[in-house]
Amino acid sequence: xxxxxxxxxxxxxxxxxxxxxxxxxxxxxxxxxxxxxxxxxxxxxxxxxxxxxxxxxxxxxxxxxxxxxxxxxxxxxxxxxxxxxxxxxxxxxxxxxxxxxxxxxxxxxxxxxxxxxxxxxxxxxxxxxxxxxxxxxxxxxxxxxxxxxxxxxxxxxxxxxxxxxxxxxxxxxxxxxxxxxxxxxxxxxxxxxxxxxxxxxxxxxxxxxxxxxxxxxxxxxxxxxxxxxxxxxxxxxxxxxxxxxxxxxxxxxxxxxxxxxxxxxxxxxxxxxxxxxxxxxxxxxxxxxxxxxxxxxxxxxxxxxxxxxxxxxxxxxxxxxxxxxxxxxxxxxxxxxxxxxxxxxxxxxxxxxxxxxxxxxxxxxxxxxxxxxxxxxxxxxxxxxxxxxxxxxxxxxxxxxxxxxxxxxxxxxxxxxxxxxxxxxxxxxxxxxxxxxxxxxxxxxxxxxxxxxxxxxxxxxxxxxxxxxxxxxxxxxxxxxxxxxxxxxxxxxxxxxxxxxxxxxxxxxxxxxxxxxxxxxxxxxxxxxxxxxxxxxxxxxxxxxxxxxxxxxxxxx
Amino acid sequence: xxxxxxxxxxxxxxxxxxxxxxxxxxxxxxxxxxxxxxxxxxxxxxxxxxxxxxxxxxxxxxxxxxxxxxxxxxxxxxxxxxxxxxxxxxxxxxxxxxxxxxxxxxxxxxxxxxxxxxxx
Ligand code: SF4
Numbered sequence: 001x002x003x004x005x006x007x008x009x010x011x012x013x014x015x016x017x018x019x020x021x022x023x024x025x026x027x028x029x030x031x032x033x034x035x036x037x038x039x040x041x042x043x044x045x046x047x048x049x050x051x052x053x054x055x056x057x058x059x060x061x062x063x064x065x066x067x068x069x070x071x072x073x074x075x076x077x078x079x080x081x082x083x084x085x086x087x088x089x090x091x092x093x094x095x096x097x098x099x100x101x102x103x104x105x106x107x108x109x110x111x112x113x114x115x116x117x118x119x120x121x122x123x124x125x126x127x128x129x130x131x132x133x134x135x136x137x138x139x140x141x142x143x144x145x146x147x148x149x150x151x152x153x154x155x156x157x158x159x160x161x162x163x164x165x166x167x168x169x170x171x172x173x174x175x176x177x178x179x180x181x182x183x184x185x186x187x188x189x190x191x192x193x194x195x196x197x198x199x200x201x202x203x204x205x206x207x208x209x210x211x212x213x214x215x216x217x218x219x220x221x222x223x224x225x226x227x228x229x230x231x232x233x234x235x236x237x238x239x240x241x242x243x244x245x246x247x248x249x250x251x252x253x254x255x256x257x258x259x260x261x262x263x264x265x266x267x268x269x270x271x272x273x274x275x276x277x278x279x280x281x282x283x284x285x286x287x288x289x290x291x292x293x294x295x296x297x298x299x300x301x302x303x304x305x306x307x308x309x310x311x312x313x314x315x316x317x318x319x320x321x322x323x324x325x326x327x328x329x330x331x332x333x334x335x336x337x338x339x340x341x342x343x344x345x346x347x348x349x350x351x352x353x354x355x356x357x358x359x360x361x362x363x364x365x366x367x368x369x370x371x372x373x374x375x376x377x378x379x380x381x382x383x384x385x386x387x388x389x390x391x392x393x394x395x396x397x398x399x400x401x402x403x404x405x406x407x408x409x410x411x412x413x414x415x416x417x418x419x420x421x422x423x424x425x426x427x428x429x430x431x432x433x434x435x436x437x438x439x440x441x442x443x444x445x446x447x448x449x450x451x452x453x454x455x456x457x458x459x460x461x462x463x464x465x466x467x468x469x470x471x472x473x474x475x476x477x478x479x480x481x482x483x484x485x486x487x488x489x490x491x492x493x494x495x496x497x498x499x500x501x502x503x504x505x506x507x508x509x510x511x512x513x514x515x516x517x518x519x520x521x522x523x524x525x526x527x528x529x530x531x532x533x534x535x536x537x538x539x540x541x542x543x544x545x546x547x548x549x550x551x552x553x554x555x556x557x
Numbered sequence: 558x559x560x561x562x563x564x565x566x567x568x569x570x571x572x573x574x575x576x577x578x579x580x581x582x583x584x585x586x587x588x589x590x591x592x593x594x595x596x597x598x599x600x601x602x603x604x605x606x607x608x609x610x611x612x613x614x615x616x617x618x619x620x621x622x623x624x625x626x627x628x629x630x631x632x633x634x635x636x637x638x639x640x641x642x643x644x645x646x647x648x649x650x651x652x653x654x655x656x657x658x659x660x661x662x663x664x665x666x667x668x669x670x671x672x673x674x675x676x677x
Contacts, residue, residue: 026564026607027564027565027607028607029606029607032607033564033604033610047562047567047610047611048567049569049630049633049634050567050568050569050634050637050638050644050645051562051566051567051568052566052567080644094638095644097565097566097567098564098565098566098567099565099566348640348641419629419630419633420633420638420639420640420641421638425630427629428629428633428639428640430638430640431639431640434640477628477629480627480628480629480630481629482629
């Protein structure tokens with residue numbers, strides 16, 4: 001894992017200290033709310049419905065056991081015993097007191113963590129494939145470049161007042177688990193004809209009010225040039241992004257208005273300029289130095305499978321089901337990647353209690369896992385587990401109520417906090433997600449339905465990625481009453497697409513039935529081996545829409 | 558009613574008799590727009606004094622078992638997260654709202670916002 005050098009450590013400590021003074025001045029009345037608000041937002045501190053909310057950055061979703069323990073401690077001492085993992089792989093605390101936030105920042109700094117640039121119009125936490133460094137078929141670990149981008153973009157004086165927030169993601173396999181085409185900048189590690197490794201760079205993806213799949217701008221950018229290229233993109237955006245209209249201020253609007261060719265041309269001009277000055281060249285030695293921090297553990301030479309593992313699959317149906325959905329093939333023989341579902345039926349998607357976080361840290365220590373990952377799908381991942389340890393790890397997860405065998409299945413729902421917590425929400429999302437989970441709780445049925453990604457947001461800001469859901473659900477407000485719109489056919493993966501809106505919303509007591517009718521329609525229409533997404537792409541909206549509105553159609557007659 | 562969040566901990570507070578307090582049931586109800594406006598003006602002193610932030614008025618309606626906010630947002634602010642009955646104001650209530658009848662479920666189900674497209 002990356003370890004802070006003296007500059008990082010100093011920077012984070014100083015920021016915590018500065019914020020302590022700012023909070024003191026606010027409480028004494030030396031700063032008004034209007035003066036203080038931009039300062040608190042720069043430290044990830046929001047005021048929401050019931051209390052303050054503090055957003056902690058988890059860079060590229062990687063945590064050590066020590067950090068996980070600290071997150072547990074903060075949850076216990078400052079936020080009523082739980083926290084929420086978000087779709088940006090961050091941790092949100094829903095109950096901190098303003099006066100205690102400086103103490104929390106100190107505790108975070110103790111374990112090399114912070115809340116810097118988790119809010120505001122700057123480059124946010126860079127995300128990566130949550131299977132980075134472990135999954136088969138990866139060209140290289142995408143996290144070293146994420147770390148370099150983090151260093152380059154942290155407190156970057158030119159990019160601290162962008163027109164709007166800016167999100168970057170990096171992936172290094174053909175399968176896209178990081179939703180790169182839904183980011184302001186998405187990077188895919190590729191090789192060119194000469195066999196060199198570099199990046200394909202996408203610009204202008206995004207969710208929100210105007211969803212777009214990103215345009216390919218850089219077809220191949222060499223490693224040493226990548227920072228210069230990113231800087232060129234940000235310069236074009238910083239100069240021409242729409243500062244006059246918050247709804248048009250993201251780079252997606254600029255990029256799609258200009259079109260890929262013109263946007264690329266402008267980037268190339270800036271890029272040439274930066275290169276001419278010889279700045280922002282990324283030396284290979286520096287890249288190597290950072291890469292060393294992310295070196296995988298020394299893998300043992302193990303047989304493909306282990307007798308302990310095979311025996312447990314036969315003996316324990318629960319374990320067998322878990323291995324079917326929650327394990328991913330590892331690049332090293334005898335190892336597996338284990339997804340820890342934070343979607344246990346009856347619990348808020350993405351929430352983890354202090355006890356669960358402590359328990360996970362304990363598992364990491366007991367089994368020698370150096371890291372745990374946070375996925376943008378609001379799950380956690382042990383990236384390198386020996387197969388022979390899996391039965392024991394699973395038993396420990398079960399004891400923590402974290403053994404749900406539903407990763408990638410219909411109850412593995414992405415869900416934003418919605419109107420239960422969020423100040424911007426139009427409708428609640430968590431209770432709907434929980435009801436859907438109950439409806440589809442039957443594991444047999446879930447496995448039979450295969451991969452179905454339901455993603456749900458409580459407002460058009462789309463933190464719950466509903467545009468990218470095979471089934472997307474958007475909460476809307478009609479005169480103070482909650483309604484839910486269905487979208488179908490979205491994908492945040494390598495086959496990215498924006499979901500299509502089905503029609504008017506359903507009431508909170510109808511949405512679950514409507515989704516079930518959509519799912520049943522899929523079952524009736526699917527060709528062998530077809531996922532819901534593919535069936536939808538083949539047959540279109542009509543049969544799903546007819547089924548979903550069935551009862552309303554009767555009611556209308 | 559008039560509401561805000563307390564500066565120090567973000568707690569939802571309601572206006573009552575010239576001051577703020579955390580209990581929705583005890584909050585002052587304004588029948589006249591003028592009185593509401595006057596209270597909102599008076600409340601600004603507390604904003605200047607750095608006691609509360611984000612003051613605003615919201616609508617309530619009288620129901621058989623008391624007064625309830627019109628909007629779901631204010632119902633949730635007055636209780637706490639509906640998915641964690643052990644959190645927020647509801648956690649301190651003698652009868653937890655899960656056992657009592659939640660106010661927002663007493664109103665009749667709303668009509669569909671638009672006629673569905675029945676032509677297909
Ligand atoms: S999508 Fe809307 S409701 Fe959900 S967390 Fe984001 S801003 Fe809040």
